[in-house]
Amino acid sequence: MPVSLHHIVVDAHDLPALARFWAGVLGWRILSEREREVVIGPEESAPVGMCFMPVTDEKVVKNRLHLDLTSAAEDREAEIDRILALGARRADVGQSGSESWTVLADPEGNEFCVVRPKTTLID
Structure with a gap:
């Protein structure tokens, strides 16, 4: 059996604040909160969630992976x-302005995109 995606892990300075931001964006909730880990998801039994882990260094370049x-x-x-x-x-990551997506950054500077609706992604 192949592996499956469990969590998307995000390095963060303020774990609870960034977790609350993403929970609000996605309509999810805080599933667990510990000193060095905060997990959010739609529900406890959901196959995938997001996990926020502490980091001390600053973000300095565009993300290599984004949502x-x-x-x-x-x-x-x-x-x-x-x-x-x-x-x-x-956020400006070099887009031309004619893209079908909008680039945003979360409160700690992690870029993500809001793309056109799924029903039109095949067009």
């Missing part, structure tokens, strides 16, 4: 506004 998020077509701009209100900021 792509999607929403319903009619909600995309509203979702971007909601995520910005939660503490994200717009």
